Amino acid sequence: MEAKEILKQHIAKTATLTDEQFDYFFSHFKPQSYKKGQMVISEGDKVDNEYFVLSGCLKAFFINDDIKMYILQFAMPTWWTSDYGALYNQTGATISIDCITDAEVLCLSNHDREKICSELHQAEHFFRWRTNRGYLASQKRLLSFMNNDTKARYEELLTLYPQLYNLVPKHLIAAYLGVSRETLSRLYQAHK
Amino acid sequence: MEAKEILKQHIAKTATLTDEQFDYFFSHFKPQSYKKGQMVISEGDKVDNEYFVLSGCLKAFFINDDIKMYILQFAMPTWWTSDYGALYNQTGATISIDCITDAEVLCLSNHDREKICSELHQAEHFFRWRTNRGYLASQKRLLSFMNNDTKARYEELLTLYPQLYNLVPKHLIAAYLGVSRETLSRLYQAHK
DNA sequence: GGCAGAATGTGATGTACATCACGCAGGCAC
DNA sequence: GTGCCTGCGTGATGTACATCACATTCTGCC
Numbered sequence: 001m002e003a004k005e006i007l008k009q010h011i012a013k014t015a016t017l018t019d020e021q022f023d024y025f026f027s028h029f030k031p032q033s034y035k036k037g038q039m040v041i042s043e044g045d046k047v048d049n050e051y052f053v054l055s056g057c058l059k060a061f062f063i064n065d066d067i068k069m070y071i072l073q074f075a076m077p078t079w080w081t082s083d084y085g086a087l088y089n090q091t092g093a094t095i096s097i098d099c100i101t102d103a104e105v106l107c108l109s110n111h112d113r114e115k116i117c118s119e120l121h122q123a124e125h126f127f128r129w130r131t132n133r134g135y136l137a138s139q140k141r142l143l144s145f146m147n148n149d150t151k152a153r154y155e156e157l158l159t160l161y162p163q164l165y166n167l168v169p170k171h172l173i174a175a176y177l178g179v180s181r182e183t184l185s186r187l188y189q190a191h192k
Numbered sequence: 193m194e195a196k197e198i199l200k201q202h203i204a205k206t207a208t209l210t211d212e213q214f215d216y217f218f219s220h221f222k223p224q225s226y227k228k229g230q231m232v233i234s235e236g237d238k239v240d241n242e243y244f245v246l247s248g249c250l251k252a253f254f255i256n257d258d259i260k261m262y263i264l265q266f267a268m269p270t271w272w273t274s275d276y277g278a279l280y281n282q283t284g285a286t287i288s289i290d291c292i293t294d295a296e297v298l299c300l301s302n303h304d305r306e307k308i309c310s311e312l313h314q315a316e317h318f319f320r321w322r323t324n325r326g327y328l329a330s331q332k333r334l335l336s337f338m339n340n341d342t343k344a345r346y347e348e349l350l351t352l353y354p355q356l357y358n359l360v361p362k363h364l365i366a367a368y369l370g371v372s373r374e375t376l377s378r379l380y381q382a383h384k
Numbered sequence: 385g386g387c388a389g390a391a392t393g394t395g396a397t398g399t400a401c402a403t404c405a406c407g408c409a410g411g412c413a414c
Numbered sequence: 415g416t417g418c419c420t421g422c423g424t425g426a427t428g429t430a431c432a433t434c435a436c437a438t439t440c441t442g443c444c
Contacts, residue, residue, distance in 0.1 A: 070338045085331075127320055128309070128319055128320040128323060135326050138327060147262060149431095150431080171392085182432080182433080186394080341401095342401080374404095374423085377424080380423095381424090
């Protein structure tokens, strides 16, 4: 399926746009291809775009002072990703994004998003709902962090996204769960 | 300051409404008073409203199977709170809300929010931005959870909301930080 | 093929936390 | 006053994790 159709079906789930309106909406997106391992946003960068994933898998991550990495999101097809803090506040990126596999995305600039949101009420509606889903997911993950131990969170992750198991290396799964790769390795043995 | 004026100034920060539009917007809110300790949403309830806090302090919390409580949010004046998962998906509440102090709020039903969002583009704009701020805050807290130890998170919380220190009992602060009250007590001694 | 680097498993040890147990102080009802 | 409940401090012990160290397997690359 081509990019335009993927985005169209994605939007149609929450907003009602005429074909003409959608064409206008779509005209603000720029397609982009990345290779496995390529950086999309590096720490400190000025962040101008958010990204709608068409194919492949990206990760959004934070590196602390001890060079330890924490993964905020694995971004899969039809997901959106960016450093939204840096994007909205026009500050340097604190969150980096790179590609776990080759990937194709559609880029939308902050300026263009705000423009189409003000021009098309239904676009604003769509972005409200998208953000709302993100908020609920984030809150759920926070609760899971407080309430569950690593093993339960690991199983929760694999139940939700079984494709991750074969797609991404285990140390990245550990970085998502917030534990060391050694601990995850031991858990994994016990759990088999 | 009266309720209407508090809400008006709050909205004005992100959306542009004429006086007439704001009057219409405001007409959908119902004022409500609560006493200290009173429940606003109990687990399992049908959730119809979200709440804009005018005065006092509420807490939104989750109780797990071991009857352990985790606090998702201390809701202070000009904050919004609800079990948004239950509100949007029309499922029974998994998150409860009660009052740490006497409190006054404005109630907005899910139905009315969607109605005014579809009628007033600027209302939709406001709620998109509000949700976005919530999302960024939640993501920041998640990162803090993964990256920082309890002591750092405790200090972060008190820096951000110094008023909490005298307003809420320490075991609730522990429930927000996701540690036992004993651990917080020991930390607190060390930190003095 | 053969090598380098990445990914993974596993043991030994240290530590930040939970949990259980108990004591104590302040507020409130009667 | 006495009793009771809530909040808070603190010791003893257990545990889930991190960290360091090293071995092993896999994978792309020349």
